[in-house]
Amino acid sequence: MGRHVFLRIVDALSNFDPYFQQKVDALERKGPITFTKFTAAICMLAYGIGTDAVDDYVCIGTSTAIECLKKFVTNIILIFESEYLRKPNSNDVQRLIKMGKARGFPGMMGSIDYMYLQWKNCPKA
Template identity: 50%
Template sequence: MHKKVFMRIVNDLSSEYEYFTLRYDAAKKVGLSPIQKCNAAIRMLAYGMPGDACNEYVKIGASTAIECLKEFCKGVIHLYEGIYLRKPNTEDLERLLRVAEDRGFPGMIGSIDCMHWEWRNCPVGWQGQFRGGHQGAATIILEAVSSFDLWIWHVFFGLPGTLNDINVLDRSPVFDDLE
């Protein structure tokens, strides 16, 4: 994650939620900084690490890391749901279709891509069905559709086995309004 994006999230959360401000305890000792709290939450989300693993890098206890994760998720959803965590509306689709047509791809709203994502914490009983053909470890397929401006409009962690390779995108009723 770029530092600018990370700091924007930290600053937005700090300005809206008291939990993400620098506070002092009863003994006048400085508590955790907003950067530490957000760093712990993002590390847990990005790397799938447990709360107690945050102690080594971020210097934060397991229960506090889990609390940070819960507050971080609530805050991000509240702050960014209307802008970034929404379905595309008619204006978005019209803009995407217009740009794609100008670039020589009429009818395209985005690019679909799939990748194997290593699942280090895959339960032992499931590892056989999630073992990729070209991977040595258990993997799950991450499918994403993004537009030219890097907005992600669809994300799906796939099913085990060969079902990962079968993707059918049907015509959504949203497109009917555009014709």
């Protein structure tokens, strides 16, 4: 994920839900920052790792990691549903078919991964 995409999502989440903003508890201790909560949720989703591995990586508790994931998924749907989580319109379909054709896959609207293809510039990876 590019830095600008990461920062855009973090900004959108922290502006939408106060849960993703850093708070101070009753003992004047600062809680987890937005990046920590966001990173915990992304790691669990992207790598399919459990809360124990997230705890080792970003030093966040199990219950907090689970809560972060639930709120992250719910808020991402609420914030970005109308822009990204919608059915493609005719312009989107034409653009995706054109991209597929340029990549050597005529008629394909998109692809999840290309990991099993042998690339000209990277024949062994």
